Amino acid sequence: MALSMARPWQHPETGTFYLRQRVPQDVLTRAKGQRLTLAIGEQAAAITIGKIVQASLRTKDRAVAKIRHAEADAALKRFWSAVRNGPVSLTQKEIVMLAGLAYRATVRALEDDRSRFILQVVETADDAGLQLNGGVTFESARAEFVSLLEAQGTPAAWAHYEDPREAPLPLLEAGFGLQADALLQQQGLRVDDASRALLLREIYRAMREAAGHLERNARGDFRPDPAADRYPAFEAPKPAANGPKAPLSVEALFALWHEKRKGAATGTKKRYASSFRSLAAFVGERDVSTLTGDDIYAWAEHRLDADRVSARSINRCDIANVKAVFAWGTTRPAGSVIAHNPATNIRLEETRHPKVRERTFRHGEVVAILHLASNHELKPAYPKLSAARRWCPWLAAYSGARISELTALRRGDVRCEAGVWVMTLNATKTNEIRTVPLHAHLVELGFLDFVERSARGALFFDEGRKRKGSGTSEAEVVSKDIARWIRQETRLDPNVDPNHGWRHTWKTRASGCRIPEREMDAIVGHGPGSVARKYIAPPLEDLTKAIRAFPRYTIDHTSSAEN
Numbered sequence: 042m043a044l045s046m047a048r049p050w051q052h053p054e055t056g057t058f059y060l061r062q063r064v065p066q067d068v069l070t071r072a073k074g075q076r077l078t079l080a081i082g083e084q085a086a087a088i089t090i091g092k093i094v095q096a097s098l099r100t101k102d103r104a105v106a107k108i109r110h111a112e113a114d115a116a117l118k119r120f121w122s123a124v125r126n127g128p129v130s131l132t133q134k135e136i137v138m139l140a141g142l143a144y145r146a147t148v149r150a151l152e153d154d155r156s157r158f159i160l161q162v163v164e165t166a167d168d169a170g171l172q173l174n175g176g177v178t179f180e181s182a183r184a185e186f187v188s189l190l191e192a193q194g195t196p197a198a199w200a201h202y203e204d205p206r207e208a209p210l211p212l213l214e215a216g217f218g219l220q221a222d223a224l225l226q227q228q229g230l231r232v233d234d235a236s237r238a239l240l241l242r243e244i245y246r247a248m249r250e251a252a253g254h255l256e257r258n259a260r261g262d263f264r265p266d267p268a269a270d271r272y273p274a275f276e277a278p279k280p281a282a283n284g285p286k287a288p289l290s291v292e293a294l295f296a297l298w299h300e301k302r303k304g305a306a307t308g309t310k311k312r313y314a315s316s317f318r319s320l321a322a323f324v325g326e327r328d329v330s331t332l333t334g335d336d337i338y339a340w341a342e343h344r345l346d347a348d349r350v351s352a353r354s355i356n357r358c359d360i361a362n363v364k365a366v367f368a369w370g371t372t373r374p375a376g377s378v379i380a381h382n383p384a385t386n387i388r389l390e391e392t393r394h395p396k397v398r399e400r401t402f403r404h405g406e407v408v409a410i411l412h413l414a415s416n417h418e419l420k421p422a423y424p425k426l427s428a429a430r431r432w433c434p435w436l437a438a439y440s441g442a443r444i445s446e447l448t449a450l451r452r453g454d455v456r457c458e459a460g461v462w463v464m465t466l467n468a469t470k471t472n473e474i475r476t477v478p479l480h481a482h483l484v485e486l487g488f489l490d491f492v493e494r495s496a497r498g499a500l501f502f503d504e505g506r507k508r509k510g511s512g513t514s515e516a517e518v519v520s521k522d523i524a525r526w527i528r529q530e531t532r533l534d535p536n537v538d539p540n541h542g543w544r545h546t547w548k549t550r551a552s553g554c555r556i557p558e559r560e561m562d563a564i565v566g567h568g569p570g571s572v573a574r575k576y577i578a579p580p581l582e583d584l585t586k587a588i589r590a591f592p593r594y595t596i597d598h599t600s601s602a603e604n
Contacts, residue, residue, distance in 0.1 A: 119229030141272025441547030
């Protein structure tokens, strides 16, 4: 499927094509209400920015509409970038260079049709009763030039001021404001009020000089234009030392984040990598500073339509991952490599499905899973995988740990501390190590005997096996195998997760036997509910008391799930 790209919108009734775009969320507050001038073909369209930017492309021809839309879209992107960067102060030379662009454009537009210009001057002079005697007067040429400007919406009153410094600023704004906007937007500039005032006066001066040049042409004087040399060739203003950085691709931004975020969990980096591979493929080598909310939203829609990812997953994973890395890119530790976060406030609309059931395991499901694990036959050909199927469901049932945290256990992670047998989980989602006491029932079932018989190293996966080209760890591979095995063998309800369901089940049962919330969160690895609680780490004694209070499971089909 083709990538979602901005394209002209055709009015269903008139057939006229339009440019229609949402204003990026990150610039909406600053840009809303501003006046924007867009070049549409050979004409200018003045629009006021709201939540949506819309302008007629003034054509019903699709090919012409595509060209005009591309030009207007590029101008819009330059404008959004200028808004993000904030207003700049121009030097006198930069202001004169911009006015030179206006001068050359005006002369070029009018001198190519001198015969018509002279004829109109003559007709104007005849109407005024002037005696030309076959010649053209300075006054009539100036009058005709002024009339041409008036036809373009420029009032003639400016011509009465010989000195640009004497012309009132409101008059210059009315006469040349649109022209100044167009010049600035063509160059992707947004200037402060002082620079704009100086630019308007320089445009005024340029128009007077253009009138003088065209007047000399009308009188038959076609010598090289002396005023043209006054205007240097335009050069874009050089960025300040702390201005825009060198171009940075999406892939390069993620690599920078990956390199500098030493404390980020390995699992987090792998999850983020998948989202960024997709985004990089969608936007290519574009500089991240040019990306807008529309770009991120278009990518999200592409994930939904082309990759068949659910809106819920895109919102909670892809967009959340991208938003986190872009937010980091705006911070000082990242070197402020980008100025804004284009993923802010971007979210796909999710179809709300009615809740079918609770996310905890039911009594029959608990019995079926633990009975399956207890009766699993160890296979000599796959000793590690067999051990994982035998013990990880039971470990999860008594700890609420993620299966992937358990499959990563090593022999040295199970030890006796202060007379209490514990397991230390190192491969956690948040990269924060936690220690959980072992339930007495696990000891009775023979888990410690299994650990004692095991060789040093990983308990549940083969460390010598490496999958080339895969970003998935062996512990995660085993975790996924357990989930498939349980679902297949027990015919588990598809609306409950065969692995994650233990976290919900453990917390539900722990709450039922009144284990304090602080200890529950510490055991399963949930963050504290308040800043104050972050300062309190439950001691091992309290965690042990909580585990002892947790009711044991029985797998006799005729008995209750609890004693």
